[in-house]
Amino acid sequence: MDTTSLPGKELAAAINADTKQRAAALTEARRSPRLALVIANDDPASTWYVKSLNRAAERNGIACENVDLGVDATAEQIRSKLTELSGDASVDGIMLQTPLPKGVSLEDVGSAIAAAKDVDGVSPLSLGLLASGLPGFPPATSEAVVELAKFHAIPLSGRNVTVIGRSNVVGKPLAQLLLAENATVTVAHSRTTDLPAVTSTADVVVAAVGRAGLVTAEHIRQGAVVIDVGTNEDENGNLVGDVDAASVTGKASALTPVPGGVGQVTTALLLRHVVQAAESAR
Ligand SMILES: NC(=O)c1ccc[n+]([C@@H]2O[C@H](COP(=O)([O-])OP(=O)(O)OC[C@H]3O[C@@H](n4cnc5c(N)ncnc54)[C@H](OP(=O)(O)O)[C@@H]3O)[C@@H](O)[C@H]2O)c1
Known part of the structure; x- marks a missing residue:
């Protein structure tokens, strides 16, 4: 099976173009x-x-x-x-x-x-607003995962999505955002027994752990979409994700690259939040 790459560059550029325009309008005003x-x-x-x-x-x-x-x-x-x-x-x-x-x-x-200035959604109040479906800023990284999937037309509604990682900044808010997209969400973590058994039934696997190469072909089913949030340094000082790209290539239907995937979109969304906060404040 061909594994399609899901880069973030084009989406980040579109978000940035909109942000730039809105920032210029705010500056002029x-x-x-x-x-x-x-x-x-x-x-x-x-x-x-x-x-x-x-x-x-x-x-x-x-x-x-x-x-x-x-x-x-x-x-x-x-x-x-x-x-x-x-x-x-x-x-x-x-x-x-x-x-x-x-x-x-x-x-x-x-x-x-x-909360009105919490552009990376880290305060407990922001997390609570998100969980309650009320307006607030979600953490940019979690939002980037959902936006990147939508941009590449990866369906989420009704799909089984497994998130590996349950931190307050990535895994938990991401689970909330995915629920809001009507996905059926499973959250795995370091105490999950038999991680491959849990992840290999998912349509979409999101890795947000911080361990290079943790996710391999045995963790995914044939045709699954794999989204890699991880940012780790390998032994040569290069940026690598949580997914062993060589291992899942040929089995996954699509994979986000690291670098050039979720990270680019994260920065763009964070800056969009700043402009949104400024617009609301005026
Ligand atoms: N691309 C971006 O813009 C961006 C932004 C933020 C973070 N990141 C990256 O995303 C990754 C996660 O960040 P984070 O802040 O959420 O990290 P974190 O706070 O360290 O949380 C890591 C999560 O992974 C789980 N975990 C650890 N080892 C595991 C294992 N062997 N199997 C299954 N789950 C395991 C942990 O479980 P427990 O809860 O049980 O300990 C925890 O929930 C990191 O690589 C970070 O650099 C990227």
Whole structure:
């Protein structure tokens, strides 16, 4: 069987074109939409992501400010900065970078981000709004999975979709978004016994784990669609997903590439959220 690639480039470009236009309209009316990136780590992957977000924001006419609190920032300092930015009328969107300093949980400090500015949907309130089907920002990565599937005309309604991973930032919100698309959702995790048995009955398998090459041909049924959210570094420093692409090729009907799949769409959706937040605030 041929395995089709499901790239994110074209969808990301379409989202960005719309964002750029809306950002220009906001800038002309009053001021540029503004994103605050709050950082409390010196993690290389996070540093790389911040730089790439800075560049993408600039390309799309969004002002992006890095608020670096240092690696020793306490939960109280992070909460206090997030509360301050939440009350600052010149800031439209707030994104808290992970990893956070040891002992600081995203769920704890994330609750200090006002829901209207929580453009990556990390606060417990945003997750609750999503689970209740109420308006709010879903985490951009989870939304990117659904948008990418729709863009490539992968049906979700009535299909069996298995998500591997149950984090508050990817797996759980993704399960909610998929339910909203009328998929029948199974969520697998590290305590799932016999992962291949659970995943190999699914029409669509989404891997959001953070373990290179975890998903192989034995995890999928013939013709399944495989969406790879994972971003891992291989032994040569290259970015690789959670799916062993060589193994599933020929058995899967379609597979998202890493890089060039979910990640590109994630960044575009995050910036779209900033523009949406700015439009709502005005
Ligand atoms: N492309 C993007 O834009 C983007 C954005 C965000 C994250 N990511 C990537 O997505 C991946 C997941 O991120 P995350 O923040 O959700 O990670 P996370 O918080 O570490 O969660 C990983 C999840 O995978 C599960 N898991 C771990 N080992 C497993 C195994 N052997 N079998 C089945 N499940 C297993 C864990 O189960 P337990 O709950 O039982 O521990 C957990 O639910 C990472 O590679 C991350 O870099 C990509």
